[in-house]
Amino acid sequence: MRHRRERLRWVTGLLSALALLGPAVTMSPAVAADAQKSTRVADGPVSWSPDLSxxxxxDVNVRFVQGALGLRRxxxxxxxxTAGERGYGSQVLAPRTLDRPVNRVRAELSARTPAGSRVTVEVRGRSADGTWTEWREVEGTTAAALPRTVGAVQARLTLWDGDGDGDGHARVDGLRLTAGRGPEPRATGAAAAVSARVFATREGLVGRTTANGHVIQPDDHFVALPSRRGxxxxGSGQYSVRVCGPARCETAPVWDVGPWNxxxxxWNxxxxxxxxKDLPQGRPEAQAAYESGYNGGRDGSGRLVANPAGIDLADGTFANIGLADNGWVTVTYLWTGASTGTSFPTWGTDVRVREQPTTQSREVSRLPGPxxxxxxxxxxxxxxxxxGITNDGWAYLPDHGGYVSNIFIDVPEAWLPGVPAC
Structure with a gap:
């Protein structure tokens, strides 16, 4: 928007100056055309082709060979x-920083999808404060509408295998994205992040691979939610929840899809x-199916729902919040609300978040990666x-309910600029 205003001021100023010189002086057609073209480029859509190689x-179970993206296994x-042998793979493409604000993204996909296979394109946007919107699927030639205006766009390709052999597998030859600006979406974000009381089950399945490619470890800490949008x-906690059980709360990243749907x-x-869409916000479909026979008592895949679960918990998270068996928990979907504080990037892997500003204090969460x-x-x-870095400063992270050493906040200052003392 800033660039647009600068160009409009330049054109307006030039027209005003020419007018002041008198009626004999006019803008040449070439200059006028260039000015209009410059404004149209700044306001218009921008296209690019992400690097699939x-x-x-x-990325999950994909490889780039012979000029195309396909499944590794x-x-x-x-x-x-998920049970069954149907192949699955996913690639998170590099984000594209744009020189103009956008809220619509269209995709032109060149792919081979034999019978039973398919490829989906999902996009999300990053705001100036570094936060991401949820993923939105781009369906056909229709542009996906992002929930707010953003300055960077990222795409995710997901491949599902067909039933055939040999050439019966999905392959992506190319992708072209076009981002532009449409009508501003109606605000749906809440001042505070959405919370819901839902039934939790233990995921277990040590050694299996989650939807984002994480191999499940003993005493692992993550959750599964029944949508790829979050x-x-x-290795990231870009979409995380704060889940509170009988003993305590824990903030954990969303690394798998499930249960049921x-x-x-x-949460939307x-x-x-x-x-x-006919269910109220905060009520999982599986809960409605189990408790009141919604959808004939079945999930979106036609399976008879055996419990009302709306979240799966990895073993470590399950035990840490005090569950001995499946049960009800309160979940806050942290990305759904406005942040109250200052946003910073972090570095490091498996960074502990402590209840108090000391390494002897109980761990309440981890930052799995930057x-x-x-x-x-x-x-x-x-x-x-x-x-080699020494510091006694500790930052309080309200979304995680604890402190992390300022060493892991990726800024040069030891005492964070613009952040008050607790």
């Missing part, structure tokens, strides 16, 4: 909890909910040294 750690299920890339973003308002966190205040606590 870059397969890295946040054809027997990998879509989620850790699925974090592997895969298109049930029940009915107007933007992907499926089951991400962005909201800091509400900071204190002087235990003085620690990491990779």
């Amino acid at each position: 870059r397969v890295d750690a946040d 054809t027997d990998v299920p879509a989620t850790a909890t 699925l974090s890339p592997n 895969t298109r049930d973003d029940y 308002p009915s107007s933007v909910r992907e499926s089951f 991400t962005r966190v909201t800091v509400s205040c900071q204190v002087h606590g235990e003085r620690i040294t990491v990779e």
Whole structure:
């Protein structure tokens, strides 16, 4: 928007100056055309073709060979909890920073999808504060509408295998994205993040692979939700929940899809909910099916629902919040609300978030990899040294309910700028 205003001021100023010189002086057609073209380019859509050959750690079961993206193996299920032999793979493409604000994204996909196979394109946007919108699927030639105006766009390709052999597998030859600006969406975000009381089950399945490519470990800490809209890339906590059980709360990243459904973003308002729009916000379809016979008592795949689960918990999270058996928990979907504090990037892997600003304090959460966190205040606590850096500053992360050493906040200052003392 800033660039647009500058160009409009330049054109307006030039016209005013020419007018002041008298009626004999006019703007040449070439100058006028160039000015109009410059304004149209700034306001118009922008297109690019992401590099499909870059397969890295946040991609799942895909490889780029002979000029196309395909599955590495054809027997990998879509989620850790999904049975069956249907192949699945996913690639998170590099984000594209744009020179103009956008809220619509269209995709032109060149792919081979034999009978039974399919490829989906999902997109999301990053705001100036570093936060991401949820993923939205681009359907056909219709542009996906993002919930707010953003300055960067990222795409995710997902491949589902067909039933055939040989050439009967999905392959992507190319992708072209076009981002532009349409009518501003009606605000749906809440001042506070959405919370719901839902039934939780233990995922277990150590050694299996989640929908984002994470291999499940003993005493693992993550959750599964029944929609890909809030699925974090592997190693990140970009979409995280705060789940509170009988003993305590824990903040954990969303790394898998389930239980029961895969298109049930029940934390969203009915107007933007992907499926089951006649259900109220905060009520999982599986819960409605189990308790009141909704959809004939079955999930979106036609399975008879055996429990009302709206979230799966990894073993470590399940035990840490105090559950001995499946049960009801309160979940806050942290990305759905406005942040109260200052946003910062972090570095490091498996960074512990502590209840108090000391390494002896109980761990309440982990930052699995570099991400962005909201800091509400900071204190002087235990003085620690990491990779040659010594600091006694600790940042309080309200979304995680604890403190992290300022060493892991990726800014040069030891005492975070603009952040008050607790």
